[in-house]
Amino acid sequence: MEPGASSEHGLAAPAGSRMRRQERSLCEARRGGRGRPVRIPDRLRCHEPAGRAYDLTGPQALTHRQQVEAISAGLGRAIAFEALTYGQARRAYIASGFPAEIAEFVLGYQAEYAEEPPALSPTFEQVTGRKGRTLAQWAAYHAAELASSA
Template sequence: MVRNSYPDGVGVPIHEADIAEVATIALLEDGHAGQAYPVTGPEAIGTGLGRTISFEGLTYSQARQAYIEAGLPVEIAEFILGYQAEYAEEPPSVSPTFEQVTGRRGRTLAQWAADHAAEPAPAD
C-alpha cells in the first residue's frame, strides 16, 4: 500500500549507477564539453514494478506530515511534494539521453530494487 498525495503523478526514476556512468563518460571522453544531459530512467515508474500496488490518497497536509514523521526535514518534505505536484500536472517523459550517451538501455526500476534489496529497511 502506498499512501501519498498526487495519485496521477508519474515519475521516470534513474538508477544512481546510470547517473554516475553518464557523468564519467561526460568527464573522461571527448565530445562532451559544454553539454547538459537530462537523464531519466528507461521507463515510467508504474510500469517498472511489474505488479499493481494499492494507493491511498492523502491531502498535501497529510502527506507532508507523514514525511516529517518519517524523519524528513520540513523543507525536504515540501520539496518532494512540489515535484509530485508538478509530475501530476505535467508528467515527465522518458528521455533517450542515457542510451544516446552510453549506447545501451538504462537500468530499470526492477534492477534498482534488486540492487538494493539487501539494504536494511528504515526502522518504524
C-alpha cells in the same frame, strides 16, 4: 522524491511516507553501472560544449502505484501502496523530521510532475551506449540491500 528511496538514486524520504499520484521516470545514478564511472563517448563529447548537463531518465514513466508494483516484482514479494492526500503527506514528512518548508517544496515538486509528467529521454543510452535498467531490474539487483534495510 520517493519514500524510502535509495541514496543511489540521489533521493531520500522517510520510510512509510506516501505521496500524491504522479508519473516519473527514474534513472539509476550509479556510476556507469557495476560501480564504474560513466565515460562519455568521443562521438558525443567532441560535439557538445564543455560542462554540458545531460537530461537522463529511466526507460519508463511510472506512477507511484506502478513504481511500487515494479519494486514488488523485482523483489519477488508484495509491497502495499497507500495513497495520501497533500495534507497527510505533509504531516508525514514533518513527523519524520523534514522542516515544513522542505516538506512543502517536495510536495510542490511532486504536484508539478503529477500534472505534467516529464518526457522520457534517449540520452542515457546515447551517452552510455546501453539501455537503462527498469525499476524492477534495479530492485532485483538491490534485493539483498533492500531486505536488510526493511
